[in-house]
Amino acid sequence: MEKHDLHHEFPEFDAKISELKVADAHFKKLSDQYDEVNHSIHRIESGVENHADEVLTELRKKRLHLKDDIYALLSK
Secondary structure, three states: OOOOOOOHOOOHHOOOOOOOHHHHHHHHHHHHHHHHHHHHHHHHHHHHOOHHHHHHHHHHHHHHHHHHHHHHHHOO
């Protein structure tokens, strides 16, 4: 399984991710939501949970949307 946590997705922003998780409540909320969705996807992909393909597709879309929002904050 490929890792999709924020530090692997944005290695160039590693320090900024850690900093914003502490200093910016909105960023922390987005990061927590991203982690929750990413964990759910991982559980489905690894067979721990069984869901319809549509559920997995919607979770992936949500993760992508969160990732876009997080990138916007990181690139400011």
